[in-house]
Amino acid sequence: MNEAPEDVLLDRAFLALADPARRRIIARLSRGPATVNELAEPFEISKQAVSKHIQVLEQAQLVTRTRDAQRRPVHLNPARLEALTAWIDRYRLVMEGQFRSLDAVLHQQAAERGRQAKDKPL
Amino acid sequence: MNEAPEDVLLDRAFLALADPARRRIIARLSRGPATVNELAEPFEISKQAVSKHIQVLEQAQLVTRTRDAQRRPVHLNPARLEALTAWIDRYRLVMEGQFRSLDAVLHQQAAERGRQAKDKPL
DNA sequence: GTCGTAATCAACTCATCGGTTGATCAACAG
């Protein structure tokens, strides 16, 4: 009764985005890779805390890291971001499709009423 | 130094999606509104726990509730789902734009090398 | 080798999350 691996990835990714500091990091990384120190600079929290945030993003596979001497630049992974929008859009579009269906029903009913209201129970 | 209201909404919405039970509820609601009892049925957890999940979704404005006698049907709110994809896509598309730019640079450099490497610094 | 810098590890505190059980409220049916 364990959780499917893709579900775990979704858990971690959405949880990772549920924090303003990590969203700021994402926003920064969208303009190019950066080191932990560079990412920590605009925050008033400690560098260790930022390092932890990056680990959270890394476990969610939203970012990856490379090595460059003693620096460890962080890169954004747009493929995982796309997986999140894909999940959301799946259900959002189903819903909006139903809205369109409802519109169609309402229009049809209006048309029925328009041409003299035969007794058609719903 | 408080958090902007839109940031709080993002916090709550992403946190709400960071739970498989709540994602299942979203999936179910995409096919139409449902009551708490109906939503709780496929879960092995208590009805109170499901009620709490719905409260979390409601505070994130991902769902709304109406009244129907003693029932309280839950409806999905696709507008808020769309706000989430909008946030993600903003940064995802910036990134992919940079990928395209990098591609362009690489192709241009290849072309330069191809026609005998005039010294054109970036 | 020593020093300085980038980053992580370890241990701890405090708050919040996800779940439980038991009591309570609100709206119908008889």
Next chain:
DNA sequence: CTGTTGATCAACCGATGAGTTGATTACGAC
């Protein structure tokens, strides 16, 4: 009125999240 059903409220518990400080590793400069 009494009962029943749908749903929430309240208090509590164990686990985990976000932050801190202090020590430690890894790499490069000298």
